[in-house]
Amino acid sequence: MSLEVFLKAIQTEIASTKYGESPVELYEPIEYLMSLGGKKMRPLLTVMATNIFVDDWQKSVKPALGVEVFHNFTLMHDDIMDAAPLRRGKPTVHEKWNENVAILSGDVMLVCAYELMTAVDDKIFKHVIRRFNRTAAEVCEGQQWDMNFATRNDVTEDEYINMIRLKTSVLLGFALELGGLIAEAGEEATQLLYDFGTNIGIGFQLKDDILDVYGDPEKFGKQVGGDIIENKKTWLLLKALKIGKGTAQEAELQAWIYAKEFDKDEKVKAVRAIYDALNIRQLAEQKMNAFFDKGLADLEKLNASAERKQPLIELTKQLIERES
Structure with a gap:
């Protein structure tokens, strides 16, 4: 399986994922940040690791996107702390909107990451969430x-x-x-x-x-x-x-x-x-x-x-x- 196949599946999932609709100021910044590109290395690693052991790697795409959403949530808040004007060559969320919007939108982005993570099988769900929680705390x-x-x-x-x-x-x-x-x-x-x-x-x-x-x-x-x-x-x-x-x-x-x-x-x-x-x-x-x-x-x-x-x-x- 080629890298392009995995990346296309991830990009398709990103394009089809809706984080919420109203108020638009809450959800529009998430779609904006997720559309700015980047290597998508983290979800690629999840999907590729799954593919090492099983053929139906597609079942890992949605939780893999959860990892990417969490990563971008950290970037949204890091940009506020760093007073960064640009992210991937485009205005940061707090510059395009304002700091309060970026903080609140980042908060709901973290919730969205958890929602995507619920796509894992029930028998591993608790373990996955415990490991995700520990990792998220360590990043902070x-x-x-x-x-x-x-x-x-x-x-x-x-x-x-x-x-x-x-x-x-x-x-x-x-x-x-x-x-x-x-x-x-x-x-x-x-x-x-x-x-x-x-x-x-x-x-x-x-x-x-x-x-x-x-x-x-x-x-x-x-x-x-x-x-x-x-x-x-x-x-x-x-x-x-x-x-x-x-x-x-x-x-x-x-x-x-x-x-x-x-x-x-x-x-x-x-x-x-x-x-x-x-x-x-x-x-x-x-x-x-x-x-x-x-x-x-x-x-x-x-x-x-x-x-x-x-x-x-x-x-x-x-x-x-x-x-x-």
Whole structure:
């Protein structure tokens, strides 16, 4: 089965799903946000995980959409917290409407995610909802840690990895676990799927951090160096501060971090040069690849045919090699 077949089924489900009608200000923002595109990686993972074990993978499409609706709910509220003007190149919901509408519409979006999740078989329903609840709470925990880090100067590399595991990776893990649960693949298989998702999820976030500093502006899709400009505590910055401690590079890096007024391009160029001097890009890529390797090893252990696992492996490799 090809990636295009799975993606078409998901897009058809998105197009046919109605979240509510009135008042329009409550439901229109949901349809707007869900129509803005994106990779649809999370529902794809659910459907593809189901397909590894059973032929009737179509039964996973609706609950898979529940994962995507939840993901977009978090984006709607994250955009408010970040005062972000754009999402996927279009005005964010709070910019197009207002903050109150975005908060309330996001709230009902979470309800819609639960409604879609009820499409699973009754015999796994309670377990699915318990796992979804735990995952949803962890995503919120990750977001709070990320906000806490903005005001802390003692964040460690391990804390950062745990934060991105919670904020980003556990939902990828749950998406895959959900597919295994729907296919009744067994406890060991669903755990391996979950571990695969969380490990590659951490790798994907580290890849994003690297691209933010070293990406091609024509391909990256957003401003290169945004994390540097905002002094965001990424793994690259934390590593540079640690291994550069007591050196001229650390002093220069700290000067840029605490500078109140600066030329953005100059700051990005200077910090990138410090990273280069400390070999940060290579170290970050080693860390990233270690998580990708660990995740692919989890998938290798999965007791299923290589042919069935191949579409998932191909999708993972595409995402690993992406430049945007």
